[in-house]
Amino acid sequence: MSEKKADFTQNLLNWNKGKNHRKMPWKGEKDPYKIWLSEIILQQTRVEQGWAYYEKFLEAFPTVHHLAIAAEQKVFKLWEGLGYYNRCRNLIATAKRIDAEYNGQFPNTYEEILSLKGIGPYTAAAIASFAFGLPHAVVDGNVTRVLSRYFGNPTPIDTTAGKKLYTELADSLLDKEQPDSYNQAIMDFGATICLPRNPLCDDCMQQTGCQAWQKGWTTQLPVKEKSIQKKQRWFYYFIVEVPDDKVYIRQRTKKDIWEGLFEFILWETDEPVYFNDNHLPPSDFLGQLFDGQALTVRYISRVYRQELSHQTIQGQFLTVRLKKPLPSLKDYLLIHRDQLGEYAFPRFINAWLLDPTPAQSLF
DNA sequence: AACACGGGGAC
DNA sequence: GTCCCAGTGTT
Structure with a gap:
């Protein structure tokens, strides 16, 4: 030997x-x-x-x-x-x-x-x-x-x-x-x-x-014992615009994917959501977040999809307009759109930022 | 010991 | 689709 x-x-x-x-x-x-x-x-x-x-x-x-x-x-x-x-x-x-x-x-x-x-x-x-x-x-x-x-x-x-x-x-x-x-x-x-x-x-x-x-x-050879199974997740991102072209972002801090990177306002579900007409299912989610202030939905993107090693992320980007900013939205930064490039985003979000293809325009 | 953590390239 | 890459930290 x-x-x-x-x-x-x-x-x-x-x-x-x-x-x-x-x-x-x-x-x-x-x-x-x-x-x-x-x-x-x-x-x-x-x-x-x-x-x-x-x-x-x-x-x-x-x-x-x-x-x-x-x-x-x-x-x-x-x-x-x-x-x-x-x-x-x-x-x-x-x-x-x-x-x-x-x-x-x-x-x-x-x-x-x-x-x-x-x-x-x-x-x-x-x-x-x-x-x-x-x-x-x-x-x-x-x-x-x-x-x-x-x-x-x-x-x-x-x-x-x-x-x-x-x-x-x-x-x-x-x-x-x-x-x-x-x-x-x-x-x-x-x-x-x-x-x-x-x-x-x-x-x-x-x-x-x-x-x-x-x-x-x-x-x-070599032998591997463990096999991976993929988890499915659905991410719906709300790009909430307030006057002067500003949007809300926050840093992901939880023990989860993309910790340390930035994101828009996220509504995550464990099954797909189908948006139709001008009706937004997550009205409770946004209503709570913005304390009932009136929202205008401007765009809904196509469905984006990304394969990770252990999970599949699918989701859409919804551009929403608010008449005035909130006094404070916990954990969120309000930044100008031109500043987005200074922050690191996950690839899933950058795919949309680079090519924000709308599925429908809802003005 | 089991699990979570990205994204890309080869087949 | 599946595998796997100059692996590590947490639970």
Whole structure:
């Protein structure tokens, strides 16, 4: 077994030195701030999707100090569209902590790095190895797939037992003299050769030692235990206009999707609502909100739809006019339409903002 | 241990 | 449609 492990590691390092042609802007980087930034952006995110965000962030915030003192709104606006917005919240919190507690110098031990918000075992190992040459093996989706296949192991990768097993296996395979090269190599190998579907086994330098290949299990591995089921949600957004082209928005603060992003006045239901003529079913909702003040419905949009990993959002945008603003509407900001671009919105809302197609005009 | 959290790209 | 991506935090 240990001989097989040595082969695996040596093959990987040889491949990395000679035939790994994968290029990425943060590759070979030694600045822990830049490595951290890239790793946070790339959590559950494809390299191609995160690439432009990394460059935007680095330009706006060249050091952790720049990020720490930035207006939160500006950071969210840059993160807009990337998803998993808690990453952005934690990014800000950790930047502030490093700036204040570590005087802007990134901590250089695995335990300290792991203690930072938004940094788990994977990201801590990546920063520790890439920035400081510390011997910690990364375990991400690439690594579990590669190890499950190479060692022909059917242990599900998405269980506690599986995480423990593949983490220990990864640590035993790590080249402690060059943990950075090894970690880079195994992830690049997974991303370019040992692909999730249709891996390039014919061109693979690990073929002869690969259990999955020898036993024909390649398409069966890795095993995942949990399956996702989608929830259906219906969002009806009211764009409430008051004189001088102002609208109400608020920041989502609940533990739910899009926390930290902005939205209009939301009426959520668990089944679709069919609007007809000039009649608005949620009169109770709006009546309560505006204390019975008369409303004029101006537009009702087409039905917009967005697929997320775990839920399907469908809904419409209803433009409504009020004669005068309310003295105060709890939690809401009253802003000019021209200022909408300064706030970060979920993609579902931006789709409408970009193309506010009305299904009907109701003047 | 189970669940929640986005958006995009490949098939 | 389904899968999965340089995973983490909460309950």
